[in-house]
Each structure stands twice: as C-alpha cells, then as structure tokens.
Amino acid sequence: xxxxxxxxxxxxxxxxxxxxxxxxxxxxxxxxxxxxxxxxxxxxxxxxxxxxxxxxxxxxxxxxxxxxxxxxxxxxxxxxxxxxxxxxxxxxxxxxxxxxxxxxxxxxxxxxxxxxxxxxxxxxxxxxxxxxxxxxxxxxxxxxxxxxxxxxxxxxxxxxxxxxxxxxxxxxxxxxxxxxxxxxxxxxxxxxx
Numbered sequence: 001x002x003x004x005x006x007x008x009x010x011x012x013x014x015x016x017x018x019x020x021x022x023x024x025x026x027x028x029x030x031x032x033x034x035x036x037x038x039x040x041x042x043x044x045x046x047x048x049x050x051x052x053x054x055x056x057x058x059x060x061x062x063x064x065x066x067x068x069x070x071x072x073x074x075x076x077x078x079x080x081x082x083x084x085x086x087x088x089x090x091x092x093x094x095x096x097x098x099x100x101x102x103x104x105x106x107x108x109x110x111x112x113x114x115x116x117x118x119x120x121x122x123x124x125x126x127x128x129x130x131x132x133x134x135x136x137x138x139x140x141x142x143x144x145x146x147x148x149x150x151x152x153x154x155x156x157x158x159x160x161x162x163x164x165x166x167x168x169x170x171x172x173x174x175x176x177x178x179x180x181x182x183x184x185x186x187x188x189x190x191x192x193x
Contacts, residue, residue: 073146074101080116081146085159088137088151094159095167097126099148111136113150130190132156158184161191 072081080098087094097115099107102123106114113134117124127133134152141148160167163183170177 071101072104072141072148073144074104076144076146080118081148083113083115084147084149085113085134086149086151088153091151092166093168094134094152094154094165104148107136107139107150113152126159127155130156130161132158132190134159156185161187163187163190 074081077098079100081100083097083099085094085097086092097113098118099114100116103114103116106112106123106125113126113136115124115126116122125133133155134150135155136150136152138151139148140151154165158165160169162169163185164181165184166181169179169181171180172178
C-alpha cells in the first residue's frame with residue numbers, strides 16, 4: 001500500500017481500488033462515492049489518504065486545503081497514543097508501542113512504522129539499528145480515534161529487541177512467567193555498539 005506525499009505525484013496516471021465496494025476509482029477522480037457509510041477499510045483506503053472523500057467534515061476539508069492528513073486524538077493521551085502492531089498475514093500481535101503526532105506523520109509519509117520512545121524521549125524508526133523494519137500494509141483506527149493497529153510486514157522475522165518474533169513471548173503460569181517461544185536472532189549480534 002502506498003502512503004503519503006509519494007503517491008500524489010502519480011495519482012493522475014494510476015487507478016485506485018476500493019476493497020469494500022470492489023471497484024476501481026480513476027486516478028483523475030480520486031474520490032469516494034460512499035463517504036458517510038462506515039467502512040472498515042477507511043483508514044487504509046488510498047482514496048481517503050489522498051483526501052478525496054465527498055461530504056467530508058469541516059476539519060477534514062481544512063486538512064485537505066492545508067495538504068495535511070486527518071489526525072488522531074493525541075490530546076486524549078497527553079500526546080501519546082497506543083499502536084498495536086500485527087503481522088499483516090497472520091494477524092499475530094507482534095508488539096505494542098506508542099505514537100505521537102510526529103511518529104504518525106512519519107509513518108504515513110514513509111510507509112515504515114515510526115514510534116515515540118518513552119524511555120529515550122525521541123522519535124524511533126522501528127528497525128533503525130537492527131534493520132528489522134516494519135512495512136505498513138494497513139492501518140486501522142478505533143472508534144474514538146485514539147488507538148491504532150498497524151498491520152505490517154515484519155522484516156528480519158522478529159519484532160522484539162530480545163530476538164523473539166513477538167514481544168509477547170511470556171505466558172502466565174503457576175510458576176510465574178513462562179517463556180513460550182524461542183528467539184529468532186541473538187540480540188548481542190544484532191545490537192552491537
């Protein structure tokens with residue numbers, strides 16, 4: 001899936017496809033004919049990201065005129081919102097991270113998952129050090145616009161800095177936390193300083 005400004009250059013020569021209505025939309029038109037209906041593909045829809053939806057709200061119209069993307073309700077989380085990350089194919093939950101407006105904007109523009117590191121207090125491109133980046137395939141937004149699900153292609157086979165495929169590799173048992181997964185890579189080899 002294409003995101004952000006990169007697609008604007010090509011919109012006149014490309015046709016887009018709406019998964020919900022199983023229809024092509026001309027690159028010349030770039031407009032949704034079903035704007036007021038709930039659409040589970042809405043946040044991943046290329047037409048929506050291009051800002052071509054009929055009957056949009058005033059705030060969306062303002063965003064379009066200013067050339068910005070519709071935004072999330074960052075004020076609800078004091079500037080940070082949770083981002084649940086799933087494998088695009090299997091829907092396995094890989095990790096939970098946080099995004100601020102800058103991380104959201106960078107993710108939409110590049111198509112690569114960016115987060116806000118609370119421990120380092122800085123923008124973080126996933127895989128910046130390890131090379132295990134997350135390529136965005138679809139973004140889902142909850143009903144309150146304050147939580148996202150990034151469905152990604154996980155490069156390198158593992159999302160967790162411990163080398164495990166998923167950050168959720170521990171299970172609660174009578175003995176405490178039990179590791180239920182083996183690491184895909186050795187972090188000492190990947191994260192050399």
